[in-house]
Structure formats: C-alpha cells, structure tokens
Amino acid sequence: MSRKYSLKHVAVSFLCGSLFFSGIGFAASTSTDISLKKLRLFVDGVNKSAPNGLYNNQGDKVPESLIYQNTTYVPVRMVGELIGKTVEWDSACRAIIIGSKPGEEAKKAACKSTEALDDSKLLTLDAATLNEAKRKYVAGDPLVTQSVNKLKQDADAAMQKGPLSVLDKTKIAPSGDKHDYISIGVYWWPNPDTPNGLPYIQKDGQQNPEVNTNAFDRTNFGTTSSGIRTLALAYFYTENEAYAEYAAKLLRVWYLDPATRMNPSLNYGQAVPGVNDGRAAGIIETLNILNTLDPATILNGTQYLPDQDLVKFKQWIGDYMKWLMENPIGIDEKNAKNNHGNWYDAQVAAYALFSGHPDIAKKVIEDNKKRIASQIEPDGRMPLEIARTRSLHYSTYNMEAITIVARLGSKVGVDLWNYKTEDGRSILKALEFLTPYISKQKEWEFEQIKAESLSSALPTMATAAKAYGKPEFRATAEKLLKEKDATARENLLFAVPKASN
Secondary structure, three states, X not given: OOHHHHHHHHHHOEEEHHHHOOOOOOOOOOOOOOEOOOOOOEEOOEEOOOOOOEEEEOOEEEEOOEEEOOEEEEEHHHHHHHOOOOEEEEOOOOEEEEOOOOOHHHHHHHHHHHOOOOHHHOOOOOHHHHHHHHHHHHXXXXXXXXXXXXXXXXXXXHOOOOOOOHHHOOOOOOOOOOOOOEEEOOXXXXXXXXXXXXXXXXXXXXXXXHHHOOOOOHHHHHHHHHHHHHHHHHHHHHOOHHHHHHHHHHHHHHHHOOOOOOOOOOOEEEEEOOOXXXXXXXXXXXXXXXXXXXHHHXXXXXXXXXXXXXXXXXXXHHHHHHHHHHOHHXXXXXXXXXXXXXXXXXXXXXXXXXXXXXXXXXXXXHHHHHHHHHHOOOOOOOHHHHOOOEHHHHHHHHHHHHHHHHHHHOOOOOOOOOOEOOOOOEHHHHHHHHHHHHOOOOOOOOOEOOOOXXXXXXXXXXXXXXXXXXXXXXXXXXXXXXXXXXXXXHHHHOOOOOOOO
C-alpha cells in the first residue's frame, strides 16, 4: 500500500467529533442518514472552514465534515494540519500516528494485536480458522459479524463477573489451605440410609446439584476459565483492549497473584464425602486449565499479559504438570482405562508443550498408542464408554480427547491419525463407527439415560474432516455447524474444509 493511498484513507477515517470538540453536541437530523451539509470550523478563534465544505487531501476532495447519528466527524489528517501536528499512517500496525512517533517498544507492544495468530504457538485452537474469520469480520462479512457481535455480548457479560479465586469458596480443604482446590464427585449423592448422609453413594449419570454450589471451587473455576477464553477471543476479533485487560486480570487472580492464586495441585478434587478427601477423577476438572492456554498466548500479544507474566503462568503450568506426573492421584488418573486416561494425556502433553518440555509431550503422545489399542475395538466401538449410562455422550467425549492428543502429536512428529494396530484398531475406525450416530443416520443402540445435544461433537468432526478429508466426516461437521445458531461462537472457531475436486 502506497503512502499516498494510505494517507487518503487516514483522511476519511473520521475522528469522532466529540473528541475534537470537547464533548459539545451538534444538532442533526434524527435520521441515521449521513449529512454532508457544510459546517463552520474554528480553531483558536480563527475561522478555518473550507470555502466549499471540501478538504483537499493530496489532490482529492473529501468532505471537511459530516454528521452521522447526531455525531460530527472531521478528517483526522485535516485536524492534525490545523493544530500543527503531522499525521502518518502505519499500514503494518494499522495505526494513525499524530505528532511525535511512539517509541519502538511501545509501538511493538501496541501493534502486536494486529498480527495474525501463529498456529505453531496454539495448542487446541486452529489459527488458520481464527485468522480467516477475523479477515472476514474486518471486511464486513455479515455472517461473521453477527457471530462476533454475539461474542462481544458474551464478553460484556463476562466483564461483570469476578474476578473470582479459590478463596471465594465457603469450605476449606482438609489441608487447611484455602489456596487448595476442592470439589466433590459429580455423580455422588448423600446416602438416604444413614442419619448424616455418609458415605455418599453413586448414581452414574445423575449430577448432584451440591457439586455446583459456592461451597466448592468447581463453578468459580469454570466461570473464570470461560471468562478468560471468551474475553481473549473477543479481543482477538475486535481489538477492544478492555477485553484483554479484564481477561488478563482474571488469569492473574486465579493463577499468579500470591494472595489469591490456586496451588498447582489437585489433591482434593471430586472427593466422595465419607469415603475419601479427593481422587483421580477430579483431574478431569482441570480441563479448565487446558482451555486457558491458547487464550493466554493471545493475551501475551498485549500490554496486559507481558512476557514476564506469561513466564510465571508457564511456570505454574509446569508445576501442575509435574504434580500430575508424580503425585499418586495423578498417577491413578494416568492409569485410567477410559476417557479419563485420554484427557490425562491431552492435559499433560499440552502442559508440557506450553511450559517448554516437548520431550515429555512426545513421550506421552507416543504412549497414547497403547490407549488406542486397548480402548478401541477393531469395529471402532469403545466398550468402556458404551458401558456408561450416558454411553453416546462418553463415546464422543472420549473421541474429543483422542483427537486433541492426535493434534498435539502433529506438533512433535508423532502421527496418531494414521496409527493402526495389526487387528485394525485406530482413531479412524472409532470415528467411522461413531459418525452415523452423530449425524443421526442411525439410532444409538446402547444405554443413554437422557437426550443430549450432539453439538459437542463438532470440534471432533471438524478436526477429523481436516485430518482425513473423508466426505462423511465433512458432511457431519457441516450438519452440526448448521444446527448451531447463526450467531454461535462455533462459526468463528471451526471451519469445515471444502470438498476436494
């Protein structure tokens, strides 16, 4: 882009009249039409109005002013000339520079936000999809814009919540340290046959409402994770720094600030009252951490989560990874035979990559081949998930974990997508088994105690469509995406590849 062309665009990138005229309102039609009627302009008491209401911008005539929705706008370059300030357009940064130039460090920090996301730095989000959606949003694509507008609404709502921390729960962990995360088993209920309700009894697939009360950390943890992710994505698309600032605040309060941070361990997750103080199943709740890694990378492109804070967060992640790998509770989760084992692998591999230990990630992902061999039958069924009372849900849930591990494997040179045992057990076979049920071409044949939306399978099917290019995966992903609301965030996060010719 030439400098002359750029400055012409600066000239018609109008500066809000309320900024130039110190908040003075101007009468205008209540219509939303743009009014180009000539206005008078005074600077330091001197009439600076253009004779014909047009401003000469390097040979082109542009309106000296206009009124739109009761607000007056004037060309920023003209304003600069009138007050004796130079105006430049930095196309690389998409920045208007009035007067003296910013220092290189300040400019670099401010302009990071305009850079496209780098897929090599993201773990679960797809950079190409996000970058393309943003390109369309900037270009005014109406379909993408409506999804971004909904995302902005969600972000505005997230800014009204928190910041929350592990200190906000009403109960205290058996350690006596409020910085320790605590929760109780999701499917465990008070015992009706004992006066004090202990020991709790299991009702698989039926969630105890006590789980999500403020007595424990589960709800606040989820709210914080969701808030960080929503705000970081909203910042990426809109570059509204208020979103980045609050997202970084939520992250620092939960993970970094010594007064409020969570200890990087999970000794008391999904406890069963009357039975134990914590157990391996609780580690599934730290998927909230997994979902915070890519947002942190996005936020690092701003002044609100500078490099030194990202380093501290990576240290926290590394410490939690170490706990997962060395603590008996973490080791129990590693030994889980069902979806918990795959989600353990997904977490440890992602935390290893994020904290700078690719060797650990590679070993975990390589070892995941054993899970494929033991969990998936030659026909693609997953018996341990099918045995559950919500068997379709847990089958797709397990598949999501497996595909995340496979995606991470591509970053360290381990190809799980094409791995196959001698008797045919593979990720591909499991996907081929599940797809007709997810697409509703076939009725699920196993126990499912309640109807559930299958939209949660969208990340898996979109990823599978890219990995394999199979028409049935692509068609299923398209179907799931079309079933979402037109304003849904998924339209910004998941792109279904086009059919090959």
